[in-house]
Amino acid sequence: xxxxxxxxxxxxIVAEREDALRSLLETxxxxxxxxxxxxxxxxxxxxxxxxxxxxxxxxxxxxxxxxPEDPLPNAPVRLAFLGDCDGDTEALLxxxxxxxxxxxxxxxxxxxxxxxxxxxxxxxxxxSLKPAxxxxxxxxxxxxxxxxxxxLHAALRSYLARHPAAFDGQRxxxxxxxxxxxxxxxxxxxxxxxxxxxxxxxxQLLNLICVPVALLLLSPSLLIYAxxxxxxxxxxxxxxxxxxxxxxxxxxxxxxxxEDHDVSNQFSAxxxxxxxxxxxxxLVFIFWxxxxxxxxxxxxxxxxxxxxxxxxxxxxxxxxxxxxxGSNYDGSLDTYMDDFINKVAFGVNLVFTNGIGFPRTKxxxxxxxxxxxxxKRYLRRHQLPTQVWYKAYPGxxxxxxARNTMIREGLEGRMxxxxxxxxxxxx
Amino acid sequence: xASEFADIQGLLRSGYSNLxxxxxxxxxxxxxxxxxxxxxxxxxxxxxxxxxxxxxxVALTADGMRSLGVAEQIVAGFSPEFQSGMAxxxxxxxxxxxxxxxxxxxxxxxxxxxxxxxxxxxxxxGLSSWREQVVTxxxxxxxxxxxxxxxxxxxxxxPFGFVDGVSQPQPDWDGKRRPGTSADLxxxxxxxxxxxxxxxRNEYGLYTDRPLLDPALDGAVDLPVAEDDPSRRDLGRNGSxxxxxxxxxxxxxxxxxxxxxxxxxxxxxxxxxxMVGRRLSGGPLIAGNHHIRGxxxxxxxxxxxxxxxDGDQGGIVCPIGAHVRRANPRTGDMPGGRQGWIAWLxxxxxxxxxxxxxxxxxxxxxxxxxRRGREFGMSMTMEEAMRPDATDPRSGLHFLCxxxxxxxxxxxxxxxxxxxxxxxxxxxESDPIIGNREPLLSGxxxxxxxxxxxxxxxxxxxxxxQFVTVAGGAYxxxxxxxxxxxxxxxxxxx
Numbered sequence: 029x030x031x032x033x034x035x036x037x038x039x040x041i042v043a044e045r046e047d048a049l050r051s052l053l054e055t056x057x058x059x060x061x062x063x064x065x066x067x068x069x070x071x072x073x074x075x076x077x078x079x080x081x082x083x084x085x086x087x088x089x090x091x092x093x094x095x096p097e098d099p100l101p102n103a104p105v106r107l108a109f110l111g112d113c114d115g116d117t118e119a120l121l122x123x124x125x126x127x128x129x130x131x132x133x134x135x136x137x138x139x140x141x142x143x144x145x146x147x148x149x150x151x152x153x154x155x156s157l158k159p160a161x162x163x164x165x166x167x168x169x170x171x172x173x174x175x176x177x178x179x180l181h182a183a184l185r186s187y188l189a190r191h192p193a194a195f196d197g198q199r200x201x202x203x204x205x206x207x208x209x210x211x212x213x214x215x216x217x218x219x220x221x222x223x224x225x226x227x228x229x230x231x232q233l234l235n236l237i238c239v240p241v242a243l244l245l246l247s248p249s250l251l252i253y254a255x256x257x258x259x260x261x262x263x264x265x266x267x268x269x270x271x272x273x274x275x276x277x278x279x280x281x282x283x284x285x286x287e288d289h290d291v292s293n294q295f296s297a298x299x300x301x302x303x304x305x306x307x308x309x310x311l312v313f314i315f316w317x318x319x320x321x322x323x324x325x326x327x328x329x330x331x332x333x334x335x336x337x338x339x340x341x342x343x344x345x346x347x348x349x350x351x352x353x354g355s356n357y358d359g360s361l362d363t364y365m366d367d368f369i370n371k372v373a374f375g376v377n378l379v380f381t382n383g384i385g386f387p388r389t390k391x392x393x394x395x396x397x398x399x400x401x402x403x404k405r406y407l408r409r410h411q412l413p414t415q416v417w418y419k420a421y422p423g424x425x426x427x428x429x430a431r432n433t434m435i436r437e438g439l440e441g442r443m444x445x446x447x448x449x450x451x452x453x454x455x
Numbered sequence: 456x457a458s459e460f461a462d463i464q465g466l467l468r469s470g471y472s473n474l475x476x477x478x479x480x481x482x483x484x485x486x487x488x489x490x491x492x493x494x495x496x497x498x499x500x501x502x503x504x505x506x507x508x509x510x511x512x513v514a515l516t517a518d519g520m521r522s523l524g525v526a527e528q529i530v531a532g533f534s535p536e537f538q539s540g541m542a543x544x545x546x547x548x549x550x551x552x553x554x555x556x557x558x559x560x561x562x563x564x565x566x567x568x569x570x571x572x573x574x575x576x577x578x579x580x581g582l583s584s585w586r587e588q589v590v591t592x593x594x595x596x597x598x599x600x601x602x603x604x605x606x607x608x609x610x611x612x613x614p615f616g617f618v619d620g621v622s623q624p625q626p627d628w629d630g631k632r633r634p635g636t637s638a639d640l641x642x643x644x645x646x647x648x649x650x651x652x653x654x655x656r657n658e659y660g661l662y663t664d665r666p667l668l669d670p671a672l673d674g675a676v677d678l679p680v681a682e683d684d685p686s687r688r689d690l691g692r693n694g695s696x697x698x699x700x701x702x703x704x705x706x707x708x709x710x711x712x713x714x715x716x717x718x719x720x721x722x723x724x725x726x727x728x729x730m731v732g733r734r735l736s737g738g739p740l741i742a743g744n745h746h747i748r749g750x751x752x753x754x755x756x757x758x759x760x761x762x763x764x765d766g767d768q769g770g771i772v773c774p775i776g777a778h779v780r781r782a783n784p785r786t787g788d789m790p791g792g793r794q795g796w797i798a799w800l801x802x803x804x805x806x807x808x809x810x811x812x813x814x815x816x817x818x819x820x821x822x823x824x825x826r827r828g829r830e831f832g833m834s835m836t837m838e839e840a841m842r843p844d845a846t847d848p849r850s851g852l853h854f855l856c857x858x859x860x861x862x863x864x865x866x867x868x869x870x871x872x873x874x875x876x877x878x879x880x881x882x883x884e885s886d887p888i889i890g891n892r893e894p895l896l897s898g899x900x901x902x903x904x905x906x907x908x909x910x911x912x913x914x915x916x917x918x919x920x921q922f923v924t925v926a927g928g929a930y931x932x933x934x935x936x937x938x939x940x941x942x943x944x945x946x947x948x949x
Contacts, residue, residue, distance in 0.1 A: 285546055366863065371803075423898070451911065
């Protein structure tokens, strides 16, 4: 099994070069919101380990929401280049340098401190940001696997389409046997999974043990701290300002222009963390727990009840005073937001309640996103247009991917008629 | 609630199917003063009136409000999608499936020009004389009629021949139900009034955004007090958003395609019924046999609507992609319904829930609309339509629906459920009736339709032509009567 990893390179943009950078990034698109996979600057399609990637200019339009006592004087506009890939990030960065150094140099030359003679790999490493929490829809499912399994689904579907009448009255297990035979003769290649890297397995195991042990050790102090925590929390929850004005039509139009070209969309947002150590450390703790859950619990297609997210991450910037959220999801933004409100509002609240202006929560979990319209305005207002967005398998949703994997798994072993019937229905 | 009916336009409570003659006027304001004067005294039919023999309803677009001189800050209080309009963003058109032959660039109206005001006229008999009474000299000075959309009485059937409007949500006029309790883990049809009318609590127990005015503003004191903010007056109260789409139906194309796929007339009928998800007669494919809150107690109600798809997860009785199953999947807030709080917690956190498939389409109660459409063109039987020499009946549906949140109700249903080629577990197929058949950007088709079979191998129709094309549309605000008088700038009532 090949685990996934992620990268995020972020650097301040030279102020007077921002417009030039926007124009340059736009050349990577066929039209707004539709990437040219073979574009000259960074031909994404040549990097077969990339699942999703994006360039986004992190220009925070909500800085004025911060109170005058909590200024952020040095809040640069940054360019962020981030993505999720199979295998090691280091290998991908090296691959970038080998294959697309010129294009990347051209892009990064709009950033502060970048010069023509700089060591690109070192510079990218120096400007890397680690996520506070990351989410991978299905740990271990590679781009290659996704493509091969999609080809398998298409092939099996077309075998069935060619002989519709032949299956009438046939037992499902017989039809399955026939399909498997046909597939073995001329079906698409299915590469067996690679060996799981030992380092990764050890790290996972250590994490699996250490976090609960640490929690256990901490629990007496957490218990003692709990009443204090709750009283501070409730005081703040009832007094923190709520800032949810309607985003400007121009802002919404700019976002809408690049959305819904395909079955999936990207989401990038930036906002400020509420002032003070209380919120900051609450967030750090929550991310620590969430990260555990996305590494060990929500690793097979679902984040609690939500099954439309391919990859997502939260990243602190500016010394944990601002927070970036990026997601790759199926459907349109409205359905995405509805899913969160109706299914996992508690999860959204846990994190975003620590963001300036978020609708009022109760005890971190309740309220908040349940305030439908203020919540939707809040998200839309903090959302940033993503200048370039690439997804390696357009037209495929997480449901497609999960189904295709089930189809592949169903090629093996014996099945009863009932099992075979359910398997055939997947095709 | 009944005390408010005199302030609510009648369309909220009834489709007035007994008023079989009807037309829609799409007009432009040519003289602001005359238009305001006409609107101030227009004989609007309200929900308080029982049996009526004539009907007049009036709705405005955002442009229409501006043409009447309504302040921009008031217009800005309405929802963003209303202000932007049905064809206002390419992104919205993509979401609604208004691309290809249905693209706004090909519309007859609603894109190049958007009407200011919609007048709906209906009468039991003598529509033309009712029209003369409505379209007065004052009307003629105030408005120019840009388009008059005629309708036909097809006796409760839409042009393909199916009985239409069989299932509607039941607004909870008396506030009998509290939304958000564990009862909502299961499907229900009794829906909070705030899902259809502004100024009332919706399914979240909240109030949908709408313009709330300072009572000191000229004339605002005559508006109802806002329930959620008694210091303000509510311009939205008793009003609703009216979505209007002119849908052209290719009746010959539909029945010929179906006939090509079948060996007999009987089989053609069954196939068409599987695509729609109901019988020609309107009866469901899954026999209704139990009571559902808000469905009604009469045998007929239970037979037609006393069912969900819970017992047909595989879609063998009613295909998953059937039109009515997409339009209302009849799901509760949680798959599996009520099972006690431990199960609720487990499912919410999602720890031990191996089946990924059963939770894709949840919480129908947030996505319901009141449909008020009417047919136009000639009616034609399926036998006639299948004949090679049949003439084009040029028929279709003026689709009208009412909702309080266009993006969460109409647009969600249209986008996530009907047009999506990824609805539920499907792939490669959009709505079999109204899908636009445009392939995805990646080239994947959307023009198939699958009929799951008991042995697991779905029967799959491919290469389906487009049967329904959008030829126009707009988002209107159907105001309460007092709100309409306010928008018209009428002097305070004595």
